[in-house]
Amino acid sequence: MTQATPFKRILLTGAAGGLGKVLRERIKPWAEVIRLSDLADLGVAGEGEEIVQCDLADKAAVLALMEGVDAVLHFGGISTEAPFEAIMHANILGVANLYEAVHKAGVKRVVFASSNHAVGYYRTTDMVDASMPTRPDSMYGVSKCFGESLSRYYYDRFGIETVCLRIGSSFPEPLNRRMLTTYFSYDDLVESLRCCLFAPRVGHTIAFGVSDNDSAWWDNKHAAFLGFRARDSARQFAGKFPDSADFPAADDITATYQGGKFLLDGPQYQ
Known part of the structure; x- marks a missing residue:
């Protein structure tokens, strides 16, 4: 006899990303069925x-997508800076449609x-926790602030629990010196999602998705109850980015602020 899975059906949006x-x-292993959704093949x-192909900006399609779902991992939308119109449809209208569908379908838990x-507009000398005001560094960042606020509303108004996971840099390994601080291994990402889904109560929680790196910008004290403990670290990759006596230019905002090059990418209007 096989062990029962915790959920009947989990929806993963942005599954082609x-x-x-x-x-x-x-x-x-977490569900009998994983429903995968994306615009891409x-x-x-x-x-x-x-597999359900779905445009998050299509409200009727998103309502249908949510039928029979127990929990949502919402990774859909645009993941880089882009013209505002594209961000608006994929990340702002898309998340609004998703939460309305979650509400109507009776889904109780979302990981956003x-x-x-x-x-990203906090300085690299700041230590940021979830109680501090948002300071987006781009239109993409603005869209994530919107999603965090919208999920807060749906929790306060309808009791839909959400963990907003502020993901750092999740790649096989750091790609630059900044990522020695923001690195979030795939294994740590998966474990953090498991904690977000399986915690008995999460209310509305903002957590930072980051591994156990030697340098840190984010304090996860307000999400400690989730039980996530990072097992990986960027320190094993430090040799790829050796120390240097050269300081960045005083007007180099990518070194001054946590958002890095995103501060140079936007806003974009077309």
Whole structure:
């Protein structure tokens, strides 16, 4: 006799994206069925999978997407800076449609893939926690602040629990010196999502998605109850970015503020 899975059906939006592809196989033990959704091609459904192509800006399609879902991992939308119109449809209208569908379908738990770029205009000398005001560094960051606020409203108004996970830099390894601070390994990402889904109560929580790196900008004290403990660290990659006596220019905002190059990318209007 096989052990019962905790959920009947988990919806993963943005399943064709970089992190969606990582999560597709790794979250299967958590549910009888993983419903995968994206605008892009997801290929053929594997065992225990359902595939639904969906535009998050299409309210009726999102309502249908949510039928029979127990919990949502919302990774859909645009994950970089882009013209505002694109951000508005994918990340702002999209998350509004998602939460209305969650409400109407009676879903009780959402993990919203927020971003460190919701607070990217804090300085690299600041230690930021979830009680501090948002300071987005881009239109993309603004859209994540909107999602955090909207999820707060749906919790206060309807009791829909959400963990807003402000993801750092989740790649196989750091790509630059900044990522020695923001690095979030795939294994740590998966474990943090497990904690977000399986904690008995989460209310409305903002957590920072980051590994146990030697340098830190974010204090996760307000999400400690989730029980997440990072096992990985960027320190093993430090040799790729050796120390230097050269200081960044005084007007180099990518070194002054936590958002890095995102501060140079936006806003964009077309």
